[in-house]
Amino acid sequence: MTSRYEGARAAVIGGSIGGLTTALLLRDLGFSVEVFERTPTPLDGRGGGIVLQPDTVRWFTERSTQSLDALSTATEYVQYLGRDNGIVHRDRRRWTHTSWGTFYRGLLADFGTDHYHLGEFACGVAQEAERATVRFVSGRRAEAELVVFADGITSTGRPLLDPGARLEYSGYIGWRGTVPEHELSGTTRALLGDAISYSVVPHSHITLYPIPGERGTGPRERLMNYVWYRNVPAGEELAEMLIDKRGFTGTVSLHPGQVQDRYVEDMREAASRLLAPAAAEVVAATEHPFIQVVSDIRSTRMADGRVALIGDAAAAARPHAAAGTAKAAADAWALADALAAADGDIPAALRKWEPGQLELSARLLERVVAMGERSQIHNTWTPGDPSLRFGLYGPGR
Structure with missing residues (x-):
């Protein structure tokens, strides 16, 4: 399999989780891979929690020598809390979780840093029959037989393939944060520590679950992670x-x-007034909460000649299905499969790969928009409704 691409070069634009997964898979196919990350400093420690789905962890379960257990936490239940901390609904449903930084470090450890370049902002691509050339703000140029943009929701590659794609604001933001689990009260730790927990209030909901800390997955290292969706009108x-x-x-x-x-x-004041007390305690204890603007965008194209878009660079969807990193990984694995079957013809592989990934993006986007509207607009986010379960390919899948 690898001999088909021995000597071929691949440039991956974006060095986050999707970009590293892509780079590792392309290297396994025989490509000489260079990763270019626009941020000038290491990405370690950024971001919050990630719910792990099969596509997300596939590299570690099939190719890596690292143990997934060392990179993740697990919970046994999905539960909804009432205003008095009572459990309104609970399902026994096991999920595993990680922190963005923990998972990123694991992937980077497998890829290495020799071909991982920080502070390189891609600004353009030119294609010829046999290769593409990426131009960077620094003046650097990189020639490659394959270019993959995995540079997220603000991708510089997306406008090259679909200039009409525009971010569409959802009407709400996500407040995010983490708190060391051992700093919470014993009651809150006991209630939240083995579950994905929801507190649903009119036109809003919060999701909480434990993730690894920067130093490990033990009781003194774990963090309680959350995202709380709150409506904020567009405009002033x-x-x-x-x-x-x-x-x-x-x-x-x-x-x-x-x-x-x-x-x-x-x-913080609204949390104490609206949310279940355990959820409000976590929010109040967050030293530095941050904001994610919840928006949607989807390119109508993911491939052009020797250039491909994956993950949020191609389609960024609301987080309600916990499928963002899973979608990036699924794009990468499908791309690797298409290349492996193409007998060295990279443009043909991209043409074959594109329709299925576009369809997957469209289905995911449609579902998460509907989920968000149920919570933030229609107040029909019903505890225990199976259609609200996480999953890239559908609820619970």
Whole structure:
């Protein structure tokens, strides 16, 4: 299998989880792979929690020598909490979780840093019959037989394939944060520690679950992670909220420590007033909560000649199905399969790969939009409804 691509070069634009998964799979096919990450400093420690789905962990279960258990936590239940912390509904359903930083470190350890380049912002691509050339803001150029953009929701590759694709704001944001689990009260630890927990209130809901900390998965290292969805109208109110403490305006997120204090104070007060007490305790204990702007975008194309888009670069969907990293991994594995079957013809492999991944993106986007509207608009997010379960391919799948 590898001999078909021995000597072929691949440039992966974006060094996050999707980009590293792609790079590892392409290297296994025989490509000489270079990864280019726009951020000038290591990505270690960024982001919050990830619910692990089969596609996400497939590298570690099939190819890596690392133990997935060392990178993840597990819970046995999915539960809904009432206003008094009573359990309104509970299903026995096992899920595993990780933190963004833990999973990223695991993938980077397998790929290595010799061909991983920080501070390289791709700004253009030119294609010829036999190769493509990526141009970077730094003046650097990279020639490759295959270019994969895995550079997220603000991808510079997406406009090259679909100039008409635009971010569409959902009407709500996600407040995110983590708290060391051992700092929570014993009652809250006991209630939340073995479950994915929801607190559903009118036009809003919060999801919480434990994840590994930076130093491990033990009781003193674990973090309680959450995302709380709150409606914020587009326009002046949202624009003002997205000005950070430095005076810069965010478009898709505000980083920990950069959200204006008045908004953090308002969020904490609302949590104590609206959420189940255990959820409110976690929110109140968060030292530096941060904001994710919940938006949708989907390119109508994922391939052009020798250039491909994967993950959020191709389609970014709301987090309600916990499928963002799973979708990026699924795109990468499907791409590797198409290349392996193409007998060295890269453009033909991309043409074969594209329709199925476009369809998967469309189905996922349709489902998470409907899920979000049930919570934030229609108040029909019903505890225990099986259609609300996580899953890339459908509820629970």
